[in-house]
Amino acid sequence: MSTKRIMQRGMTLIEVMVALAVFSLAALSVVNVATQHLRSIDYLEQKNIALWVANNHLTELELQGKLPELGIKRGELEYAGSTWYWQQQTDKTADTDFRAINLRVFNQEKSEHALADLSSYMVKK
Secondary structure (H helix, E strand, O other): OOOOOOOOOOOOHHHHHHHHHHHHHHHHHHHHHHHHHHHHHHHHHHHHHHHHHHHHHHHHHHHHOOOOOOEEEEEEEEEOOEEEEEEEEEEEOOOOOEEEEEEEEEOOOOOOOOOEEEEEEEEOO
16 A cells, blocks of 8 residues: 655644744834834924024024124024924124124923024124
8 A cells, every 4th residue: 555645735833933923023124114214204393393493583683683692592482383492692703793693493491402503694784
């Protein structure tokens, strides 16, 4: 009598487990990339709004029609549903008709990392 081999169809349990492990690693990588992408989008949105706040502040200074006082000035404002904190440093220049202005905008009051850092010069009118 000859022995007949029975053909197996399908996958063994070990093969299924290995396939699931490979799939779960790939899925985890995709989730990590998507999470990182969302964080980047949030950071860019915050940075863009901070630049708007800085530009608006510099425009307000220009519209006042006078040179800002020398030194450091701080403030806060509500914009786009959030509170923004700004720091304005005004310095002398070689020409007394000009002032150098450095404006930094933060999304947290005690933060040392500015989301926007804008420098400009104003002229006496």
